Amino acid sequence: MEKSTATAPKKITESLWRLPYLFIGISIVLFMFVFSFVIFNIVKFYPRAFESNQDSPSLLGQLGDFSGGVLNPILSFATLIGVIYTIILSAKTSRQSDIRSADAVDRQTDQIKLLAKQIEILDRQSFEMVFFSLLQTHARNLEAxxxxxxxxxxxxxxxxxxxxxxxxxxxxxxxxxxxxxxxxxxxxxxxxxxxxxxxxxxxxxxxxxxxxxxxxxxxxxxxxxxxxxxxxxxxxxxxxxxxxxxxxxxxxxxxxxxxxxxxxxxxxxxxxxxxxxxxxxxxxxxxx
Structure with a gap:
């Protein structure tokens, strides 16, 4: 029970990291759909816009208004998705950097503990060397x-x-x-x-x-x-x-x-x- 509870936040986090990719895919699909819709309307309703006659400028203006009105929301939405993705990517990079920093601190702490232990061992060896040397001197003084x-x-x-x-x-x-x-x-x-x-x-x-x-x-x-x-x-x-x-x-x-x-x-x-x-x-x- 505790294991499943502990893994739940991890699954939620992994799902959040996938959202930008999902939005990008949806945006591409929508853009292709809208682009196809615009091309279809141009071919069907504005075939004379590209001909050299007196109605061409008017038709081209209508075509531009139509294309801009349709594509601008899509492009704005795509831009918003890009900004969100950038923010999430930056947060992910920062999180990874924090993890690496925490790991570096842990390694440094372990190294300090190991060094302290080695110093303690060397100090004890030095102490015992002098201690047993004094015992030998004491034994010689007894014989004297x-x-x-x-x-x-x-x-x-x-x-x-x-x-x-x-x-x-x-x-x-x-x-x-x-x-x-x-x-x-x-x-x-x-x-x-x-x-x-x-x-x-x-x-x-x-x-x-x-x-x-x-x-x-x-x-x-x-x-x-x-x-x-x-x-x-x-x-x-x-x-x-x-x-x-x-x-x-x-x-x-x-x-x-x-x-x-x-x-x-x-x-x-x-x-x-x-x-x-x-x-x-x-x-x-x-x-x-």
């Missing part, structure tokens, strides 16, 4: 972390494990302090002491970690969900001890931006649990 244990050199993740074990945050006795402010002050001191003690082996490692996260956060072409995906992808490559060390460094930093990201991106959920550490996780929720 070193410490000693009874004369034995530990490198990488075992070194970080030893640093966290020798100055374990869970060894802090916070239960003796009745006020949250005193607990917080004690844990702040622990974080600053840990950072000061291990600044040299962990500084490059921590800086690369912040660089990766801020590179993702500041990339304009990524929406919020994409930023969350890449940050969580990065954290999925880290061990819980690495995340713990990074968090303690962030908690002891004078710049709160990285610490605030732990709250905003819910990266705190990636931290291991502990009596003292769980209280330290609350710090980003309050003013420092």
């Amino acid at each position: 972390v070193q410490t000693d244990k009874n004369g034995e050199r530990l490198v990488g993740l075992p070194a970080i494990d030893l640093m966290l074990a020798t100055s374990d945050i869970e060894k802090i006795e916070i239960s003796q302090f009745p006020y949250a402010g005193e607990e917080r002050h004690l844990m702040d001191d622990y974080c600053k002491t840990f950072r000061k003690t291990h600044e040299q082996p962990l500084s490059h490692y921590y800086k690369t970690a912040t660089q990766i996260v801020f590179y993702i956060e500041k990339h304009l072409s990524l929406n919020d969900e994409q930023k969350k995906y890449y940050i969580e992808f990065y954290f999925s490559t880290l061990s819980s001890q690495e995340i713990k060390a990074i968090y303690i460094f962030a908690a002891s930093s004078d710049d709160d931006r990285f610490l605030n990201l732990f709250k905003e991106r819910k990266l705190i959920d990636w931290l291991p649990h502990g009596k003292v550490l769980d209280k330290l996780k609350l710090y980003p929720l309050t003013d420092r």
Whole structure:
């Protein structure tokens, strides 16, 4: 039903385009009929009009009046049909030009969309190239972390494990302090002491970690969900001890931006649990 309704205007339009041709055909037929009628009347009623005698001018005048009276309406009608046909032909040409212009606009719009998509793909490829390069740099910085244990050199993740074990945050006795402010002050001191003690082996490692996260956060072409995906992808490559060390460094930093990201991106959920550490996780929720 909808198909027949949609095709009805199209059939009407096609019929309108045929009208000029119909009028032209009718005009030709009428002209031939009238012309034959005039010739017949000339032959029958004005045979002496073309003879050389005194009645010829009068007869020729009558013949001219007769022919003009008959042919002028026909010619006027034909002229009107020609004007109408010209107008319709001009409208048809204009309509075809509009259709071509609309098609050109559609093609141009499609090309712009395709170009935008290609730019988006190239931008994402460029972003991921830098992103994975930073991950490789971070992995190299992890291998550069070193410490000693009874004369034995530990490198990488075992070194970080030893640093966290020798100055374990869970060894802090916070239960003796009745006020949250005193607990917080004690844990702040622990974080600053840990950072000061291990600044040299962990500084490059921590800086690369912040660089990766801020590179993702500041990339304009990524929406919020994409930023969350890449940050969580990065954290999925880290061990819980690495995340713990990074968090303690962030908690002891004078710049709160990285610490605030732990709250905003819910990266705190990636931290291991502990009596003292769980209280330290609350710090980003309050003013420092």
